[in-house]
Amino acid sequence: AQSVTQLDSQVPVFEEAPVELRCNYSSSVSVYLFWYVQYPNQGLQLLLKYLSGSTLVKGINGFEAEFNKSQTSFHLRKPSVHISDTAEYFCAVSISNQGGKLIFGQGTELSVKP
Amino acid sequence: DTGVSQDPRHKITKRGQNVTFRCDPISEHNRLYWYRQTLGQGPEFLTYFQNEAQLEKSRLLSDRFSAERPKGSFSTLEIQRTEQGDSAMYLCASRRQGANTGELFFGEGSRLTVL
Numbered sequence: 682a683q684s685v686t687q688l689d690s691q692v693p694v695f696e697e698a699p700v701e702l703r704c705n706y707s708s709s710v711s712v713y714l715f716w717y718v719q720y721p722n723q724g725l726q727l728l729l730k731y732l733s734g735s736t737l738v739k740g741i742n743g744f745e746a747e748f749n750k751s752q753t754s755f756h757l758r759k760p761s762v763h764i765s766d767t768a769e770y771f772c773a774v775s776i777s778n779q780g781g782k783l784i785f786g787q788g789t790e791l792s793v794k795p
Numbered sequence: 796d797t798g799v800s801q802d803p804r805h806k807i808t809k810r811g812q813n814v815t816f817r818c819d820p821i822s823e824h825n826r827l828y829w830y831r832q833t834l835g836q837g838p839e840f841l842t843y844f845q846n847e848a849q850l851e852k853s854r855l856l857s858d859r860f861s862a863e864r865p866k867g868s869f870s871t872l873e874i875q876r877t878e879q880g881d882s883a884m885y886l887c888a889s890r891r892q893g894a895n896t897g898e899l900f901f902g903e904g905s906r907l908t909v910l
Contacts (some may be wrong), residue, residue: 685837
């Protein structure tokens with residue numbers, strides 16, 4: 682069965698510092714990979730996605746992620762965070778023969794402090 | 796593009812009551828998904844529709860839960876005889892079948908509190 686593991690439940694960081702949110706997945710077939718952000722009491726908004734091609738993908742708000750097939754990882758990075766990046770971040774996988782549903786990790790709470 | 800719309804946004808009910816949530820997907824999207832999210836957890840898949848056909852149901856979807864999409868447009872999720880453990884955010888998402896973007900578009904969710 683496919684699964685997604687987000688290695689850090691909480692990541693505190695100071696404003697303008699770099700950040701990395703880690704995600705590993707488990708699957709025996711090809712996957713699509715996603716990062717979503719969720720602000721309090723809101724739905725999920727897509728940050729970026731990897732479908733194929735270049736393993737480094739860029740998303741909104743200055744975020745990027747790198748797909749590493751050998752390590753089955755898809756870590757999210759931002760070189761300099763802002764207070765407004767404080768939110769919950771979810772990594773997800775989609776399996777091509779499973780109706781397009783997403784399987785989510787448990788989330789990482791990013792807290793940016795001044 | 797009006798996005799995915801969910802109603803109500805918040806629902807407080809007493810244990811044992813029935814509740815119904817509605818989801819209106821993006822108009823050209825023929826696939827519709829329901830997820831449940833409890834506090835501090837990631838969304839968990841419940842079920843999905845392709846047009847009006849319900850193609851998959853998670854084991855999380857107990858007999859007290861039923862979802863419909865009668866005309867292939869909006870969908871409803873009903874929970875009968877609610878329990879305190881049903882308290883959660885219920886998220887709806889949609890996408891167009893065959894779209895190579897792969898992503899799901901989410902609504903803002905319906906938060907259920909069972910007292």
